[in-house]
Amino acid sequence: MGHSDRDVAEPSVLERSANGVPPSETETATFGMGCFWGPDARFGAMEGVVRTRVGYAGGTASDPSYYSLGDHTEVVQVEYDPSELSYDDLLEVCWANHDWASAAPKRQYRSVVLAHDEHQRVAAERHRTALEERTGRSAATDIEPLDRFFLAEDFHQKYELRSTPVVGDELEDRYGNDFVDSTVVARLNGFAAGHGEPTQRNEVLAALELPPMVLSELQRRFC
Ligand code: MHO
Numbered sequence: 001m002g003h004s005d006r007d008v009a010e011p012s013v014l015e016r017s018a019n020g021v022p023p024s025e026t027e028t029a030t031f032g033m034g035c036f037w038g039p040d041a042r043f044g045a046m047e048g049v050v051r052t053r054v055g056y057a058g059g060t061a062s063d064p065s066y067y068s069l070g071d072h073t074e075v076v077q078v079e080y081d082p083s084e085l086s087y088d089d090l091l092e093v094c095w096a097n098h099d100w101a102s103a104a105p106k107r108q109y110r111s112v113v114l115a116h117d118e119h120q121r122v123a124a125e126r127h128r129t130a131l132e133e134r135t136g137r138s139a140a141t142d143i144e145p146l147d148r149f150f151l152a153e154d155f156h157q158k159y160e161l162r163s164t165p166v167v168g169d170e171l172e173d174r175y176g177n178d179f180v181d182s183t184v185v186a187r188l189n190g191f192a193a194g195h196g197e198p199t200q201r202n203e204v205l206a207a208l209e210l211p212p213m214v215l216s217e218l219q220r221r222f223c
Contacts, residue, residue: 025081025082025083026050026079026080026081026082027079027080027082027087027116028077028078028079028080028116029077029078029080029087029090029116029120030057030075030076030077030078030113030114030116030146030149031075031076031078031090031094031112031113031114032057032058032073032074032075032109032110032111032112032113032114033076033094033097033098033111034074034098034099034104034109034111035074035109036054036055036074036075036076036152036156037054037156037159037160038097038098038193039054039076039094039097039098040052040053040054040076040157040158040159040160040186040189041159041160041189041190041192041193041195042093042097042190042193042195043076043078043090043093043186043190044158044185044186044187044189044190044195045186045187045189045190045191045193045195045196045200046080046085046093046190047084047085047200048080048081048084048085048089049078049079049080049081049085049183049186050079050080050081050183051078051079051180051181051182051183051186052076052077052078052079052186052189053076053077053149053151053152053157053180053181054074054075054076054077054151054152054156054157054159055074055075055077055149055150055151055152056069056072056073056074056075056149056150056152057072057073057075057114057146057147057148057149057150058071058072058073058075058110058112058114058142058144058146058147059071059072059073059107063150064150065153066152066153066156069108071107072107072108072150073107073108073109073110073112074108074109074152075112075114075149077149078090087119087120087123088123088127091113091123091124091127092127094113095127095128095131095139095141098111099111100131100139100140100141101135101137101138101139101140102140103140104140110140110142111139111140111141111142112141112142112143112144113128113141113142113143113144114144114145114146114149115143115144115145115146116146121143121145124143125143128141128143151180154180157179157180158179158180158185158186158189159189160189160190160192160193160221161185161188161189161192163192164192164217164218164220164221166213166214166217167188167192167214167217167218167221170210170211170214171185171188184204184207184208187200187204188204188218191204191218191221191222192218192221192222193221194221194222201222205218
């Protein structure tokens with residue numbers, strides 16, 4: 001739209017975070033890429049991602065938790081705006097950001113694409129074949145239909161932010177029950193892990209008016 005003015009840019013980021021985007025306008029993807037803390041931040045920093053959640057999926061156990069995972073795998077679930085990002089874009093980021101060529105030491109950390117529908121399954125298989133042809137290596141990545149997703153415990157959500165307590169506490173106070181689902185919190189979690197461009201970071205930070213100590217702690221995490 002060509003608006004770079006902050007007063008125009010502000011509401012779009014914050015409004016989306018506060019109100020969410022109607023589900024009919026978003027799509028969801030689910031990936032297992034090893035420990036889910038890193039992918040939560042990686043996807044959260046991306047423009048076009050509306051929210052991220054980490055959880056357990058890909059198994060049959062009925063009520064998994066971190067300490068009783070059964071046959072489930074750590075996964076990140078990414079809700080995104082399909083007018084800004086395609087499923088193929090997300091597959092690209094998925095395979096570029098984890099070790100897909102080695103068998104994981106545990107099922108907890110396996111490489112897996114959990115397809116939400118037939119279109120995703122076909123796209124993932126096409127992508128995996130292209131990756132193997134391009135690299136000459138075989139991918140350990142499983143491609144399976146998603147059955148159920150179980151949300152992980154709070155302490156795993158937006159882990160990068162929570163690991164800087166002054167920042168995590170401030171944002172939890174501010175967003176309350178929306179902490180996990182907030183677009184802004186997903187972005188900040190990504191920035192705290194060193195992702196994102198300076199202009200993108202500044203735009204979000206300028207709109208938030210964080211207390212100076214929180215701001216400086218957050219900026220200390222940028223690299
Ligand atoms: N135990 C590993 C991975 C945590 S992850 C949520 C660690 O502490 O780094 O499985």
